[in-house]
Amino acid sequence: MAVILSEAEAKALLQKVLSYSKADECEANLLGQERGNIRYARNEVSTSGFMINQNLQVQSSFGKKVGIATIDEFDDASLEKVVRRSEELARLAPENPEYMGVLGPQNYLKTNGFFESTAKITPAARAEAVAKSLEASGNQKLSAAGFMEDNRGYSAMMNSKGLFAYYPSTNVNFSLTVRTDDGTGSGYVIRGVSDFAKLDTAAASKIAVQKCLGSVGAKALEPGKYTVILEPTAAAVLLENIFFSMDARSADEGRSFLSKPGGKTKLGEKIVDERVTIYSDPTHPELPAAPWSGDGRAQEKINWIEKGVVKNMAFSRFWAQKKGVKAVPFPNNVIMAGGTASLDDMIKSTQRGILVTKLWYIRSVDPQTLLLTGLTRDGTFYIENGKIKHPVKNFRFNESPVIMLNNLEALGKPERVVSTESDSNYLIPPMKIREFTFSSLSDAV
Numbered sequence: 001m002a003v004i005l006s007e008a009e010a011k012a013l014l015q016k017v018l019s020y021s022k023a024d025e026c027e028a029n030l031l032g033q034e035r036g037n038i039r040y041a042r043n044e045v046s047t048s049g050f051m052i053n054q055n056l057q058v059q060s061s062f063g064k065k066v067g068i069a070t071i072d073e074f075d076d077a078s079l080e081k082v083v084r085r086s087e088e089l090a091r092l093a094p095e096n097p098e099y100m101g102v103l104g105p106q107n108y109l110k111t112n113g114f115f116e117s118t119a120k121i122t123p124a125a126r127a128e129a130v131a132k133s134l135e136a137s138g139n140q141k142l143s144a145a146g147f148m149e150d151n152r153g154y155s156a157m158m159n160s161k162g163l164f165a166y167y168p169s170t171n172v173n174f175s176l177t178v179r180t181d182d183g184t185g186s187g188y189v190i191r192g193v194s195d196f197a198k199l200d201t202a203a204a205s206k207i208a209v210q211k212c213l214g215s216v217g218a219k220a221l222e223p224g225k226y227t228v229i230l231e232p233t234a235a236a237v238l239l240e241n242i243f244f245s246m247d248a249r250s251a252d253e254g255r256s257f258l259s260k261p262g263g264k265t266k267l268g269e270k271i272v273d274e275r276v277t278i279y280s281d282p283t284h285p286e287l288p289a290a291p292w293s294g295d296g297r298a299q300e301k302i303n304w305i306e307k308g309v310v311k312n313m314a315f316s317r318f319w320a321q322k323k324g325v326k327a328v329p330f331p332n333n334v335i336m337a338g339g340t341a342s343l344d345d346m347i348k349s350t351q352r353g354i355l356v357t358k359l360w361y362i363r364s365v366d367p368q369t370l371l372l373t374g375l376t377r378d379g380t381f382y383i384e385n386g387k388i389k390h391p392v393k394n395f396r397f398n399e400s401p402v403i404m405l406n407n408l409e410a411l412g413k414p415e416r417v418v419s420t421e422s423d424s425n426y427l428i429p430p431m432k433i434r435e436f437t438f439s440s441l442s443d444a445v
Contacts, residue, residue, distance in 0.1 A: 105161070129174070376397070396441070
């Protein structure tokens with residue numbers, strides 16, 4: 001059986017699966033993926049790989065007793081076996097008081113996240129992309145290490161109430177670290193695209209090389225509060241802690257930065273600078289996403305924070321019913337609206353500050369204020385009188401993205417970026433922040 005099924009093929013297979021069901025309700029989820037990758041280190045390709053993944057997950061329920069079974073064989077006997085296994089597990093399971101049952105048919109937005117340019121990537125095309133990358137670093141006594149992974153596949157679901165959903169998608173992530181031979185300089189770049197034709201590995205690699213060469217001879221600055229310019233790669237790993245925390249239940253139960261005393265929340269309140277708007281839109285051409293969530297609910301264009309004000313939070317169906325509100329699923333993509341300033345504009349307007357390429361090793365300090373700690377790396381630079389003056393030694397920071405977005409000075413144009421912590425793709429603008437807290441120095445490059 002083909003790994004990537006068409007919508008008609010996926011529907012026929014799922015109908016067959018549901019025909020075996022004897023449960024009160026049944027839901028089947030189908031996934032097919034082909035993933036290719038190429039890895040290089042010390043300026044040479046070290047591995048090339050290809051992976052095929054195809055599986056079926058069946059959920060059966062008797063009342064509020066629910067069982068789930070998964071299989072990766074697709075002959076008729078195996079399909080019936082996985083349905084029977086899910087029913088056996090459901091009968092053994094205790095009742096789940098929060099089980100809401102499956103949904104009926106939904107209306108989904110039209111979104112296109114599948115590109116032939118990506119679906120047709122060959123090992124030769126991967127090798128050519130890497131060759132272009134290595135040309136940027138190979139002539140300068142630098143050591144390049146990178147990874148490119150492409151993915152093409154689909155997901156589909158169907159249930160016993162007539163819901164059916166199907167979404168094909170493609171994606172490519174490319175990352176590169178360039179080091180000087182003596183290990184004193186380091187530069188980094190990462191890119192994510194749905195359409196392989198939009199990935200320019202040569203141009204991206206030149207950025208990493210420039211940062212690597214520019215970061216040699218870093219000088220130590222005293223820790224403290226600085227104006228910082230965060231490139232989108234650096235900003236994303238902080239901001240996603242806001243994105244992940246827009247959950248209504250944890251806010252209602254007092255476990256969130258959106259909680260207030262007495263079981264209240266900050267819904268409807270201004271919590272960050274009015275220039276901040278964070279939204280989701282599965283139809284966005286630069287960041288297409290599935291128009292349905294994991295439980296089959298339709299994804300919509302929705303503002304989470306609008307002009308600094310908390311407009312929406314994610315509600316599970318159970319919690320929405322309990323609170324008497326609309327159930328809002330967690331989004332499949334997140335976009336932060338930006339401004340018009342370029343990175344150069346931000347640098348030119350800065351009397352004294354620090355340009356940050358990348359933040360890593362992000363850890364939570366205080367979940368209720370979203371206070372985080374982590375380190376800069378791969379190119380940190382001192383700005384004086386509107387120009388990059390010299391590289392600086394890396395810092396440990398202690399900062400909350402909520403406080404950070406209250407100290408906003410400027411926003412650039414949003415760029416598609418891959419989080420180095422979660423591998424999620426976002427659209428994030430570069431941003432200039434005042435009074436960003438660096439707590440100590442780090443010897444790492």
